[in-house]
Amino acid sequence: MVYVNIHNKLIELKIVYYGAGMSGKTTNLIQLHQGLREQHKGQMVSLATESESTIFFDFFPVELGQINGMSVRLRMYTVPGQDFYEASRRLVLEGADGVVFVIDSDPAREPANYASYEDLCKNLKACHSAIERIPVIFQYNKRDIPRALAVGSVEAKVGFTPLQVFEAVASRGEGVKQTAQAISRSVVERFAF
Amino acid sequence: MTQDNNAAARAELAAILDSLVSECALRTVALVTRDGSLVTSRGDVSYLDITALAALLGGMFSATREVAKLVGEKHFSILLQQGEKRHIHISLVTNDFMLALIFEDVGKIGMIRTVTRRIAGRVGELAAMDWTPSADEPASQEPAKRSSEFREYALDLIDRIFSP
Numbered sequence: 001m002v003y004v005n006i007h008n009k010l011i012e013l014k015i016v017y018y019g020a021g022m023s024g025k026t027t028n029l030i031q032l033h034q035g036l037r038e039q040h041k042g043q044m045v046s047l048a049t050e051s052e053s054t055i056f057f058d059f060f061p062v063e064l065g066q067i068n069g070m071s072v073r074l075r076m077y078t079v080p081g082q083d084f085y086e087a088s089r090r091l092v093l094e095g096a097d098g099v100v101f102v103i104d105s106d107p108a109r110e111p112a113n114y115a116s117y118e119d120l121c122k123n124l125k126a127c128h129s130a131i132e133r134i135p136v137i138f139q140y141n142k143r144d145i146p147r148a149l150a151v152g153s154v155e156a157k158v159g160f161t162p163l164q165v166f167e168a169v170a171s172r173g174e175g176v177k178q179t180a181q182a183i184s185r186s187v188v189e190r191f192a193f
Numbered sequence: 194m195t196q197d198n199n200a201a202a203r204a205e206l207a208a209i210l211d212s213l214v215s216e217c218a219l220r221t222v223a224l225v226t227r228d229g230s231l232v233t234s235r236g237d238v239s240y241l242d243i244t245a246l247a248a249l250l251g252g253m254f255s256a257t258r259e260v261a262k263l264v265g266e267k268h269f270s271i272l273l274q275q276g277e278k279r280h281i282h283i284s285l286v287t288n289d290f291m292l293a294l295i296f297e298d299v300g301k302i303g304m305i306r307t308v309t310r311r312i313a314g315r316v317g318e319l320a321a322m323d324w325t326p327s328a329d330e331p332a333s334q335e336p337a338k339r340s341s342e343f344r345e346y347a348l349d350l351i352d353r354i355f356s357p
């Protein structure tokens with residue numbers, strides 16, 4: 001939910017990276033954070049287990065700057081992908097203005113991708129939203145993996161057409177900024193106040 | 194009322210929180226949405242990253258609410274975390290906002306309880322106030338023009354910040 005804060009003269013938009021466990025959501029955020037100039041980013045917060053799986057969320061703010069006397073901020077979040085963090089995923093998703101669905105291109109993770117998509121739809125409903133109502137972008141991550149899933153295969157299987165589709169190797173930072181730029185643009189394009 | 198609503202609300206909330214800070218000898222007070230956005234903060238914020246704090250408090254807020262539900266409560270209205278030197282008192286203002294008070298003098302807890310309870314109603318109203326176009330904010334044009342101009346600027350900033 002776009003939040004226009006009169007007390008801090010601030011407009012905030014929330015972007016959530018969703019997807020199966022280990023698909024590379026946290027890696028996207030870390031790489032994005034590293035790639036931005038100091039004046040455009042705030043501290044990154046990660047709530048993770050010792051084995052690096054996200055347990056609640058990762059977060060950092062992107063400061064776009066001032067427009068007409070208001071500051072504009074994008075709030076970037078990841079959800080925990082592992083099955084048993086179901087309740088936390090819904091909490092983080094609440095109020096999302098846009099979603100990046102991170103697909104693991106490892107063929108062995110095909111079922112996990114589908115399950116995560118179903119879970120996304122279910123949780124959007126629980127947040128009184130729907131996958132058709134907010135911008136959703138698909139990112140096929142881990143394109144460096146041999147016999148990677150065909151781009152387009154997930155859309156075909158789940159019967160949904162995202163606004164845009166990107167390929168990425170998040171661990172090398174490839175496709176990370178492009179994905180973030182596209183979802184940020186889509187979210188802003190729909191914004192009215 | 195021809196007065197600027199936003200500015201009046203901003204000033205009133207700031208004044209309420211400033212007197213909370215001095216009455217209870219607080220280091221910092223942060224008013225945070227359930228979603229982890231900072232509504233505003235007063236007191237000293239130089240020693241911490243207030244945006245990160247708000248995001249974490251938002252997480253605590255929702256996690257605590259779920260924990261409350263699991264044990265058969267609607268919510269826990271107060272959380273107190275005691276450290277060695279600094280402590281944090283978190284209280285629900287309404288269902289959507291919470292106040293986080295950072296302080297060093299444990300002796301102030303009674304006072305903190307009383308004052309936060311007293312101001313909760315008004316703070317909740319002010320926090321929930323919608324932005325209204327007004328003269329002190331340049332976006333005083335009609336909504337359609339304001340929005341399209343905003344989008345144009347924002348897209349330009351996004352392209353500059355994220356361009357690889």
Ligand SMILES: Nc1nc2c(ncn2[C@@H]2O[C@H](COP(=O)(O)OP(=O)(O)OP(=O)(O)O)[C@@H](O)[C@H]2O)c(=O)[nH]1
Nearest residue numbers: 021022023024025026027053054081142169170171
């Ligand atoms: N080969 C390859 N590995 C990647 C890529 N991106 C991320 N990884 C690795 O995949 C593993 C999981 O990455 P994370 O970013 O922690 O995954 P996540 O989606 O945040 O996982 P959860 O927090 O459990 O939901 C890590 O070991 C990463 O280094 C990629 O593009 N290629």
Ligand SMILES: [Mg+2]
Nearest residue numbers: 025026053054
């Ligand atoms: Mg993660």
